[in-house]
Amino acid sequence: MDDIVSQIRALAGEADTAGRVRVQDALRQVLSQLESPQDTLVQLLNAHLRIAAVRLGIGSGLFKSLSQSQHPLQVAQLAAQLCINPQMLARIVRYLASNGLIDEVGVGEFKANKSTHIFSDRKAEAFVYHAFDVCGPAVQVFPDFLDETGYADITSNTKTPFQKAFNTDLACFAWLSRHPKLLEEAQQVMKAFQSGDWAVGFDLFEKEAIRAPKHLERVFLVDVGGGHGHQCVEIRNKFPNLNGQLVLQDLPEVLNGLPDIPGVKIEAHDFFQEQTVKGARFYYLRRILHDWPDTLCIKILQNLRSAMADDSQILIDEVVLPDTKVPWQSTMADLMMMVTLGGKERSQEQWRCIAEQSGLLVEHIHKYHGSATFNSVVVLVAKGAFERRSSCA
Structure with missing residues (x-):
């Protein structure tokens, strides 16, 4: 033995x-x-x-x-x-x-x-507190919630087990904003999953980032819902010529008290409102859309679609589920998103579906982190721009 x-x-x-x-x-x-x-x-x-x-x-x-x-x-x-x-x-x-x-x-x-x-690590501590104090009560009432709703699909972020657990009509993020300590734990959890690995070997992005001229007036990348800006820092450090061409966006309560990040413009913005940065080369969303049901994902993407230039692309950094034999980590995340947020992890076909309903097309899927995981960057382009480029080719 x-x-x-x-x-x-x-x-x-x-x-x-x-x-x-x-x-x-x-x-x-x-x-x-x-x-x-x-x-x-x-x-x-x-x-x-x-x-x-x-x-x-x-x-x-x-x-x-x-x-x-x-x-x-x-x-x-x-x-x-x-x-x-x-x-x-x-x-x-x-x-x-x-x-x-x-x-x-x-x-x-x-x-x-x-x-x-x-x-003993601060990020792990935050993960445990968030899992126990926020997710735990919602999981506890999950069976009763489904029994009460006749096992109907959860398609709203305000009608989930979370609302039953905390006796609230507020969506999870709105509720967290009223509980600063729990909101901070959630932010720490998001930080724990930040990484620049998505850009490694991603030729489409790396080539553009390397050749982007210094002092370009056009915004190169908008980190939409980017929290405390860790992705912007990763990109700025990897591609120094992008200094000043990166924009970090998130809600005022998330950015409140955040110190200046050299080379990064910090802008309070709600992605359910009109996108204020027009014509950026890339709009980047990391682990954002799995937090939301399809209808709200479409709203987020439509706001970005309206701001895009012909060569703009949306980069969705998320899991792309396989059609069979989904690993337990991904199925766990899928149910946890549903229980607390009304969100979901999505397959390639599901990504294509919400993209098309938003006036977008999936142009490419870049898989990273090795063959055993399904972390990917889904590249979206505007339908009209794609058709114009195709006709010129």
């Missing part, structure tokens, strides 16, 4: 992203086959408790204390540091250790492991 485990670890250590995903999938299948019916049921109950215990570990400062210590700590030491009853703490750390979230190294003695360090 030890030899088999060693082989699996070696295989996982040498694998690329796609290989690691295959190893994880295989191990999950083996584990499922090994479980008894009782094991399966108990695991379901444990899943409910596990995230609550993680939130306790974060909120109490337990994970941070263990991560910052150079040596294992006794329960009594931890209890004194955290001002927690030792008997209560002993039961909590015993549970966390049994679930692999901290390491037990002796009787009543614990130390940090990889998971402990992960949960």
Whole structure:
């Protein structure tokens, strides 16, 4: 058995992203086959408790204390540091250790492991708080909501399990804007998923970015709903000649207090209103449209369509679901978007459908992050402009 485990670890250590995903999938299948019916049921109950215990570990400062210590700590030491009853703490750390979230190294003695360090990171903390405090209550009422609505499709962002969970008529983002702490956690979650990987190997974009002349008056890229501007910073750093040709847009409450970003114009804007930047080369939306039902996605895209020049393109940085064998991460995200926001993850055909209803066409889909994932940039062009270019070709 030890030899088999060693082989699996070696295989996982040498694998690329796609290989690691295959190893994880295989191990999950083996584990499922090994479980008894009782094991399966108990695991379901444990899943409910596990995230609550993680939130306790974060909120109490337990994970941070263990991560910052150079040596294992006794329960009594931890209890004194955290001002927690030792008997209560002993039961909590015993549970966390049994679930692999901290390491037990002796009787009543614990130390940090990889998971402990992960949960000590600010972005991971925000993710757990958002998952537990915002998504958790909506998931809890999900079955009752569907039963009450006759399992009708969720097509509105104000008629979802979220409204039932929080007894509100407000859409999720509007509700969050009234709860600044929870809004900040949501912003931190969005930051955690920011990356410039989408531009790597994306010839259409890279060639345009490299050859764009300095001091061009035309805006090169508008980051629509771009939060705190991490994508603009990534692009500016990768392509210094674009300094001054990047625009960050988001709602006033998101941009409030945001410091200046050198080389980036910051503009408060609601993407449900007319787009104020006309004729930009690219309009970029990262993980925006999966937050919204189709009707509102079409409204967002129509506002961009009205602002486009003939050579403008819209870049939608999202998952493009395969037609079969969708990975669990994507199906989870799809249901979570539906439960909290009325949104969804979309297939290629679904992207084409909302594009056409917005006066746009899918010109190209750039897949990135390796063959095992479905992160993509969907490139949209205006219908009329595409037809004019085609007739001239």
